[in-house]
Amino acid sequence: MTAARECDVLVFGGGIAGLWALDALRRAGYGALLVEKDALGAGQTIQSQGIVHGGGKYALRGVSDLEAVRAIAAMPARWLACLEGSGEPDLRAAKVRSRSCLLWVPKSGFFGDLASKGLMTLVVGAGLLATKPVEMPESEWPEALRKSALKVYTMAEPVLDTGSVLSALLAKNEDRVRRVAKVEFALEKGEVRLDGAALRPRAIVFAAGAGNEALLEKIGDAPGRMQRRPLTMFLLRGKLPELYGHCVVGGKTHLTVTSVKSARGKTVWQVGGEVSERTAGAADPAAARAEAVAEVRKFLPDLDLAGAEIASYPAVRAEAATSGARRPSGVHVERVRVEPAVLVAWPT
Ligand SMILES: Cc1cc2nc3c(=O)[nH]c(=O)nc-3n(C[C@H](O)[C@H](O)[C@H](O)COP(=O)(O)OP(=O)(O)OC[C@H]3O[C@@H](n4cnc5c(N)ncnc54)[C@H](O)[C@@H]3O)c2cc1C
Numbered sequence: 274m275t276a277a278r279e280c281d282v283l284v285f286g287g288g289i290a291g292l293w294a295l296d297a298l299r300r301a302g303y304g305a306l307l308v309e310k311d312a313l314g315a316g317q318t319i320q321s322q323g324i325v326h327g328g329g330k331y332a333l334r335g336v337s338d339l340e341a342v343r344a345i346a347a348m349p350a351r352w353l354a355c356l357e358g359s360g361e362p363d364l365r366a367a368k369v370r371s372r373s374c375l376l377w378v379p380k381s382g383f384f385g386d387l388a389s390k391g392l393m394t395l396v397v398g399a400g401l402l403a404t405k406p407v408e409m410p411e412s413e414w415p416e417a418l419r420k421s422a423l424k425v426y427t428m429a430e431p432v433l434d435t436g437s438v439l440s441a442l443l444a445k446n447e448d449r450v451r452r453v454a455k456v457e458f459a460l461e462k463g464e465v466r467l468d469g470a471a472l473r474p475r476a477i478v479f480a481a482g483a484g485n486e487a488l489l490e491k492i493g494d495a496p497g498r499m500q501r502r503p504l505t506m507f508l509l510r511g512k513l514p515e516l517y518g519h520c521v522v523g524g525k526t527h528l529t530v531t532s533v534k535s536a537r538g539k540t541v542w543q544v545g546g547e548v549s550e551r552t553a554g555a556a557d558p559a560a561a562r563a564e565a566v567a568e569v570r571k572f573l574p575d576l577d578l579a580g581a582e583i584a585s586y587p588a589v590r591a592e593a594a595t596s597g598a599r600r601p602s603g604v605h606v607e608r609v610r611v612e613p614a615v616l617v618a619w620p621t
Pocket residue numbers: 285286287288289290291308309310311312313314315316317318319320321322323324325326480481482483484485487488504506545588589590618619620621
């Protein structure tokens with residue numbers, strides 16, 4: 274029988290949380306190893322829209338979300354430092370799709386705009402927002418919003434190609450990442466068996482997104498730590514301009530649009546927002562897609578959608594459980610076991 278190998282920290286999950294943790298641990302001098310069940314980024318990270326939120330959008334939602342604004346206010350500056358190479362981790366190799374993200378109020382949202390503006394003034398005035406929404410002069414509005422928007426704000430919240438962020442983190446840590454099909458825990462002996470090979474980690478981090486639930490169950494943790502918020506995400510391809518922004522009415526984000534260039538050079542919009550929440554788990558995906566197109570037409574009536582194609586994919590936000598299944602206000606890291614220590618993490 275071969276003796277179990279020692280390791281400081283064993284990280285589960287190769288999405289943004291796991292790869293970021295692995296990189297941070299190694300920079301701090303720990304002997305860390307990351308194990309991934311499927312493909313790196315196979316979960317939410319690749320499905321996401323890649324916006325580095327600084328709270329501008331949440332600030333319009335309601336005073337109950339000020340905690341979220343506080344929790345993420347510093348994020349855009351932190352990420353920008355990494356992208357420029359002056360912060361850790363060094364993410365100079367990652368691709369930035371857009372340096373900023375817009376907030377626009379459609380003409381139909383006049384009363385909503387008044388309500389939003391009151392709260393926005395409060396939040397900005399209280400110094401809570403690091404990336405303040407700045408009202409754009411009409412002459413600088415993107416063509417797609419020119420006729421349909423009442424107000425357009427810009428925020429210094431970058432939009433990233435999340436695959437390239439994962440690649441940048443992987444490039445520095447490739448030798449410490451393994452794909453593992455079978456995991457067995459024998460924590461009373463301090464051991465984890467990875468495809469049959471025994472390892473003795475001093476600490477374990479579950480950063481496996483939705484996979485954390487099954488991992489927690491495997492170590493005998495009580496159920497109920499995680500919640501899932503399902504979404505239907507939409508992809509729209511056609512004669513579309515590049516656009517990155519949120520359509521906000523009265524504190525509700527009706528649409529969130531980000532853009533990607535397809536292999537054939539066409540612009541593809543990734544569309545999320547309230548329509549994604551409303552159509553989550555729809556029994557008829559075609560009806561959900563029609564609803565999304567109607568929503569785009571409603572808030573961007575001048576957009577030329579002739580010949581546009583639409584697709585959809587189901588996604589789930591895996592998060593720490595909250596009362597009423599609300600969106601958690603910030604990152605959640607919790608120790609669920611001592612000796613070896615097991616931590617569970619969900620970014621938000
Ligand atoms: C549609 C959508 C849009 C979003 N848009 C944004 C946005 O614009 N901005 C933003 O900040 N956030 C956004 N989010 C949230 C963000 O994507 C997530 O908070 C983040 O990606 C979660 O990262 P993660 O590493 O915790 O999980 P994941 O990215 O889900 O990664 C988990 C990884 O763990 C692996 N895994 C699962 N089980 C196991 C196991 N047993 N052993 C080993 N590995 C395992 C999975 O295969 C996967 O690779 C969005 C989320 C969704 C769903």
